[in-house]
Amino acid sequence: MAKEHFDAIVVGAGPSGNAATYTLAKAGLKVLQIERGEYPGSKNVQGAILYANALEKIIPDFRDDAPLERHIIEQRMWMLDDTSFVGTHYRSDDYNKPPYNRYTIIRAQFDKWFSSKVREAGALLICETTVEELLMDGQRCIGVRCDRMGGEVYADVVVLADGVNSTLARKAGFHGEIEARNVALAVKEILFMPEEVIQARFNIGEDSGVVIEMMGSVTEGMVGTGFLYTNKDSLTIGVGCMLSDFKANPKRTTPYALLEKLKAHPSIAPLIEGGEMKEYAAHLIPEGGFHAVPQIYGEGWMIVGDSGGFVNAAHREGSNLAMTTGRLAAETVIAAKAAGQPLTAKTLAAYKAALDQSFVMKDLKKYRDLPEVLHTSPQFFTTYPALLNRAAQTLFTVDGVDKKTKEREILGSFKSARRLGGLMSDAFKIWRAVR
Amino acid sequence: MNVNVEEKLFQNRYKVDHGRPHIQIKNPAVCSNDCQSQACTFVCPASCYKAEGNRTVTLITDGCLECGSCRVICTEHANVAWEYPRGGYGILFKFG
Ligand SMILES: Cc1cc2nc3c(=O)[nH]c(=O)nc-3n(C[C@H](O)[C@H](O)[C@H](O)COP(=O)(O)OP(=O)(O)OC[C@H]3O[C@@H](n4cnc5c(N)ncnc54)[C@H](O)[C@@H]3O)c2cc1C
Ligand code: SF4
Numbered sequence: 001m002a003k004e005h006f007d008a009i010v011v012g013a014g015p016s017g018n019a020a021t022y023t024l025a026k027a028g029l030k031v032l033q034i035e036r037g038e039y040p041g042s043k044n045v046q047g048a049i050l051y052a053n054a055l056e057k058i059i060p061d062f063r064d065d066a067p068l069e070r071h072i073i074e075q076r077m078w079m080l081d082d083t084s085f086v087g088t089h090y091r092s093d094d095y096n097k098p099p100y101n102r103y104t105i106i107r108a109q110f111d112k113w114f115s116s117k118v119r120e121a122g123a124l125l126i127c128e129t130t131v132e133e134l135l136m137d138g139q140r141c142i143g144v145r146c147d148r149m150g151g152e153v154y155a156d157v158v159v160l161a162d163g164v165n166s167t168l169a170r171k172a173g174f175h176g177e178i179e180a181r182n183v184a185l186a187v188k189e190i191l192f193m194p195e196e197v198i199q200a201r202f203n204i205g206e207d208s209g210v211v212i213e214m215m216g217s218v219t220e221g222m223v224g225t226g227f228l229y230t231n232k233d234s235l236t237i238g239v240g241c242m243l244s245d246f247k248a249n250p251k252r253t254t255p256y257a258l259l260e261k262l263k264a265h266p267s268i269a270p271l272i273e274g275g276e277m278k279e280y281a282a283h284l285i286p287e288g289g290f291h292a293v294p295q296i297y298g299e300g301w302m303i304v305g306d307s308g309g310f311v312n313a314a315h316r317e318g319s320n321l322a323m324t325t326g327r328l329a330a331e332t333v334i335a336a337k338a339a340g341q342p343l344t345a346k347t348l349a350a351y352k353a354a355l356d357q358s359f360v361m362k363d364l365k366k367y368r369d370l371p372e373v374l375h376t377s378p379q380f381f382t383t384y385p386a387l388l389n390r391a392a393q394t395l396f397t398v399d400g401v402d403k404k405t406k407e408r409e410i411l412g413s414f415k416s417a418r419r420l421g422g423l424m425s426d427a428f429k430i431w432r433a434v435r
Numbered sequence: 436m437n438v439n440v441e442e443k444l445f446q447n448r449y450k451v452d453h454g455r456p457h458i459q460i461k462n463p464a465v466c467s468n469d470c471q472s473q474a475c476t477f478v479c480p481a482s483c484y485k486a487e488g489n490r491t492v493t494l495i496t497d498g499c500l501e502c503g504s505c506r507v508i509c510t511e512h513a514n515v516a517w518e519y520p521r522g523g524y525g526i527l528f529k530f531g
Contacts, residue, residue: 036519038450042527043501107531128523147521165503167519178507185504187480189443190530234530247474247508255480257438264436279530280443282480282500284507 006032006155008333009144010123011131011168013040015319016305017161018114019058019326025123027334032153033123034146036130041111044163045188045283046319047227047236049211050105054320058327059117063099067109069231070209071100074202078267079385080216080226085267086388096208104209104229104236106190134158134172134301141172141300157300157333157343161326164284164306174303175294180244181375182288184224184313187255188238189263191275195233201271202230213316216385218262220253222246223374223381226262227316228271235275237263240285242375255282287313290361290368297348302329310360314367321360328354373429380426383417440482444498452524456496458483458505459516466492470512475505500526 010021013035021033037043049072055062074091095101119125126146135143135152143154162168164183169175195206202210214226224241239255239262246255262268286292286309293310296303304310305322312321332351333343341347355361374380391410395403418426460466466473467490475484481498484505506517519525 036522038523038527041531043525044531045528046531048531108528109530111531130519130522165506165519167517177510178503180507180510183507185478185480185502243478243504243507246478246504247472252477254438254440254477254482256440256443256482257436260436260438277443277446279446279528280500281447281528281531282502282504284503 004032004153006030006153007337008032008157008159008330009034009153009155010159010161011144012161012163012305012307013037013111013115013118013125013127014044014161014163014305014322015111015114016307016310016322016326017159018111018118019323020159020161020304020330021123021125021326022058022114022118022121023327023330024333025118025121027330028122029334029337031123032155033118033125034129034131034144035125035127038128039112040115040125040127041108044107044111045186045281046105046107047188047229047238047316048105048107048110048319049229049316050103050110051317051320052099052101052103054323058323065113067105067113069104069106070204070207071095072102072104072211073204073208074210076210076212078212078214078216079388080214080218080265080267081386081389082217083266084389084393085214085216086385086392104211104231106231106234131162131168134168136172139299141298144168157302157348159326159329159333160301160303160307161305161322162307164286166303166307169294169303169307172301174298174301178284178286179288179292180247181242182286182292182309182371183243184240184285184287185243185246185255185282186238186240186285187259187280187282188236189259189277189281190231190234190236190279191272191277192234193275197274198230198233198235204230214262214268215381216389217382218265219258219381220249220251221378221382222249223378228268234278235272237268237272242287243284256280285313285318286311287371289313289371290364291371293364296355297351298345300343302332302348302351304329310364312363312367314370315363317363324358324360325355328358377426377429379418379422387414387417440480441498444481447498447500448527448529449498450524450527451497452520455521456494457518457520457525458494458496458499460492460494461514461516463491465512465514466490470514474508475515478508479505
């Protein structure tokens with residue numbers, strides 16, 4: 001591949017890289033995409049919920065042949081203590097009418113499919129190749145060096161879609177190391193079981209699905225959540241906590257022990273019983289939000305997706321931000337080329353401007369203070385779930401005690417655990433952070 | 436809770452790049468002498484790092500899930516040389 005020159009090189013074949021490459025190739029640009037995995041998706045981990053809207057903007061008829069598992073009709077949020085949960089379930093038949101809004105997917109299969117569309121659009125994809133570093137000419141990025149013989153390739157612009165670890169951006173000095181308090185470490189398993197069992201257990205039809213998000217004692221006071229998603233003939237179960245909290249946990253709990261604890265919870269165990277574990281995976285999620293987004297463009301380079309920290313942790317959205325940033329980066333390059341402009345920092349600044357106008361930056365900005373609030377308020381993951389569960393138990397246990405006394409007892413337990421001032425200030429902090 | 440992570444890792448598909456570990460402990464003496472927490476020994480989701488009795492830390496990267504946690508938590512000592520495996524090697528998720 002020596003001396004080849006491309007309009008653009010995209011590093012990575014996850015959702016952000018595929019969105020960027022697809023958009024560039026579709027516009028007729030000469031694009032090379034490089035992926036280190038054996039096939040696109042073989043290195044990638046997600047929960048995984050696919051939000052239709054972001055993909056629709058790139059491939060409007062994706063539903064015709066994309067590998068989708070189940071469309072989601074019900075969302076549950078559970079607050080766990082050691083033996084019980086208090087939760088909400090939201091189910092709507094409106095979610096049961098096409099075009100569906102979200103689906104569960106299996107990332108290895110989905111990425112492979114997305115990649116097939118990218119190649120149909122005319123891009124050149126090389127797999128099993130790790131990009132080792134960016135080739136720089138002073139400030140300007142002029143290409144990449146891969147771990148293959150003669151692996152230097154040149155382009156007008158390099159799009160870094162290399163995911164959360166972004167080794168390339170760090171080596172090039174575009175930004176520093178990620179901080180442990182800005183990433184969550186998630187572990188997950190896939191458990192296979194017959195479709196009919198899933199449908200009966202979750203009270204759903206052949207194609208519809210359920211999402212359960214969990215918080216509480218299962219994370220041992222660490223900031224984090226658990227999740228359980230229904231696929232066609234498998235369940236995905238996982239848990240993720242801030243990496244800094246894993247490190248600081250005095251119990252020195254391993255991530256896999258935490259996952260086992262979640263699986264053994266009396267509210268979860270019956271749902272996953274009999275499931276055959278076929279894979280165990282782990283991945284980081286950049287959850288630093290607005291304040292952690294680095295510089296995302298420069299002389300001949302752009303950063304998209306997890307590499308730029310584009311994850312909305314409050315809503316567990318990532319792949320849709322990845323696809324949107326990939327698309328907007330590509331559109332910026334296409335517009336600049338069409339106008340005959342060089343791909344300098346000055347021209348590529350349009351990418352940041354487009355992002356600021358999109359839901360991506362607006363949402364990240366809205367929740368900009370949430371990570372800090374959660375970091376400094378572990379009671380959201382310990383005291384409150386426990387209190388709620390105790391309150392529910394007090395109320396629902398019929399034992400001859402009158403209801404008024406019970407209510408007084410519940411209020412008393414909340415006040416003594418957090419004092420009224422603390423409760424009010426927590427409510428205020430959360431309100432301000434998500435306002 | 437005693438959990439056997441080897442059993443979990445056994446389900447995964449993996450292509451070992453023999454003799455070329457992609458992660459290395461830069462200076463083993465730092466782990467023994469300077470690092471109090473040795474957090475890598477319990478944070479790594481594949482249990483690649485082991486605390487030995489004499490305060491040394493050993494690393495075997497077979498089974499590594501390529502998450503990056505060990506590098507990120509070692510900020511204080513920056514003692515982990517971390518790269519992705521060569522193209523095509525390492526963990527191969529079938530589901531992800
Ligand atoms: C457990 C978990 C659950 C999640 N759940 C959800 C969810 O339900 N919904 C949602 O929308 N998001 C979710 N996310 C977030 C979502 O997975 C990410 O935001 C999304 O995958 C980011 O896409 P990306 O293309 O930027 O990065 P990635 O998907 O990480 O892709 C990066 C690609 O670059 C390749 N690469 C990296 N470095 C190099 C190199 N040097 N050379 C060549 N190739 C390289 C990698 O092999 C990989 O294919 C979840 C994440 C995790 C970990
Ligand atoms: S990258 Fe992750 S799985 Fe691999 S050794 Fe480091 S912490 Fe363990």
